[in-house]
Amino acid sequence: MKQMRRARRGTFYTRQNGQLTATVWKDSCIMMLLSTAHQGWRDPAIHTLKRKCIEENTGRLRSTTIPAPPQAVSYTRCMGGVNRGDQLRSYHTCARKSQHWWRGILYFLLDVARVNAWLAYKHHHPTTDDSDSSISDGDAKETTKDANTMTHSKFVPDVAVGLIDGYAGGVPPRQVTRSRPVPAYNNQGHYSAKMPGRNARWCRWCREHNILTKAGLPKSSQRGCPVCGVNLCPGRCFLKYHRASDIENDSTTTTTD
Template sequence: MAHCTCEETLETVLDSEEEFTFSSEEEQDEEWSHFEERLDPAEDENDIDQMPVAKKARTSKQPALTWKAETEVDLVPQTLRFVPAREPGPQLWPTDSYTPLGLFKLFFTENAVSTLCYNTNAQAARSLARGRKYKWTDVSVSEMYRYFGLIFYMGMVKLISIKDYWRQGSLFSVPFPATIMSRDRYRTISWNMHMSHPAEDKENDKKKGTNEYDRLFRVKPLMDTIRLACKTIYHPRRNLAVDERMVACKANSGMTQYMKAKPTKWGFKLFVLADSSNGYTLDFSVYTGKNNTATGNGLPYDTVMSLLDRKVLGSGYHVYMDNFYTSPKLLTDMLGMKYGACGTYRDYRKNSPQNAPNSLTKNSPRGSIRWIRNGPLVFVKWMDTREVSVCSTIHPAYTGDTVQRRVKAQDTWSLKTFPCPAPVTAYNQYMGGVDLSDQLLQYYTAQHKTLKWYRKIFLHFLDIAATNSYTIHKELYGNMTHKEFMEQLIAELCGVSPKIPQKRASSDHVPVPGAPLSTDTRKVASSGRRICVHCKALYQCFVLCE
């Protein structure tokens, strides 16, 4: 495979990247985790639950279409040729050996950490000039990596507050953090952590209220580095997923969102592109609110298009998304870019087929299928415990797939087989890429309470780097669990061994006395016993000779 960590390759990928200005409801059943509709203030005007009167009028004028049953044969769509820009998988030298720290440094490079240190030191100098009373010495790159190691350590060893990690003389004391840096040093670095230069922040703040103001200015330097590394170090396999991710935060930053259908309901919303095969985060953007430079096609359309860069990815990819994104126009335009797509859709979306006398009803039996083909688009409705609507440019309507469901009959539960449309089967198989990524992120997340909104996003960047590093290490070697990987990464970041040598409980040698032995029994086990010369020299312990 080609090695893609050099600066020239990074610049090449960056040049091809399209710029854009905008940066889990608890599951009741696994099959329904992606079919839930969302209440999200970020939805565009065309997606609100209560449609405008004018829109309803347009909808009603659309000609009624005839839905077909699964017994009717659908045309098989033309298969897109899969032409990735690079060979899928890690883009590293196959002859090199990569440790957890080596992989992590592909995301948090020494240049990026050096810039982080420079801006953090500038913020500390600014705080001291404004009257802050604490000791400060400039943080170095090696110390910053140790600081990262402590953050990950706190993600694995959970305590209630930061100060508990340095508490002494308690049954619940943990000795490790104090061996890396003092509590006050850790806290002062945390207070002054800055990804952008404070002087430039001040200039950006003066632009508030104008189109030139950048809400993500404080995180953009590091965010651009992480996004570029995610796309450069690994190339995805064919099936991709687009979905939202929430970073918990209630700060009054103007960017926090509320999503009722997510486990984390308040926080920053990220739009994420992930590899469905392993959950690798390929690209992401942070939602900052309404975009004045939008194309007029709506936020979902702009989001998906901004995450798909054909020069970086190649062509022939299959992209799966939920009903927030799916629209006939988006899927048609993606097909023009040589990308197949599949996703659940909302019936009131423009150009979506409306209900007809022969469509599904609430009383339709479970397993009923109705479908309509409109050129390259196939719209499928399937009755499970409720109606599911899926649109696809990749699959035919029905190919004989079946699913098993537990059915209760005469107070007895049994498994029964039902027909299932091909788009629904594929959707359930590949849509979970972002969910898998979120799951891996949450196992040993670095997130904890902080007063600064941009530090929440900084901690999420650490999570992305660590999780993507683990995914690549698993692809290359597959000889570590996630826990073992994080333990090794923490040890390497902090410059220590992950295993503490155990104290020697006993010795196999015969003690060598420091003085001649006496045959006088009165001197045996008395206060005149001498220290073993061998043990003192070799083990630095004191074994008394009999």
């Protein structure tokens, strides 16, 4: 590294092992590059970069061409791809907050796979339109586009439909009602159900025994006993009301006898 700091701008050294190439290049600072897509040699005709350097005689900045390894040339031409990838991921991301670290990695990989699929689709279908990926929804409505033109916003639901279509069938889950019928104590004909009408009515048991709410009113309920035709709170009021009916019926039968 000390030798590279004293070297001229544009000097580079490479070491290659199979497909892996390590490069150290002297630009305004020392840049270290690792690549599996480039070789360790450069073509003097095309592997150059324009930089502004200070002239030794005048001390002014002047544009000049310096040698550069192919790794640096490709990086300079394609840099910003990470930011562009993050931008595409943010449009239709599936990321959600979670306390589990592995879920963040899973959401990231899903977004990267979706962006790569869109880039591959654009590569094989040059007629696609990518303008809606960087404008707002309001501007997108004002832009006139062909209905058949594939855009990023249309591509994402098409991928979801293509993955789900044909595999979404199955047995629908059995719906379990939240409120089950309360068993009656006098006979099996009485049951708790929702009474007709849109509004709740006062509970017969609460009103007879002066059970009030914090506002000083009898409790109201939409449920009751359709056999008796009265509104009752489900649970305790329903059971106590029918127990009282049993006691009254028993006492009336005893008196008659």
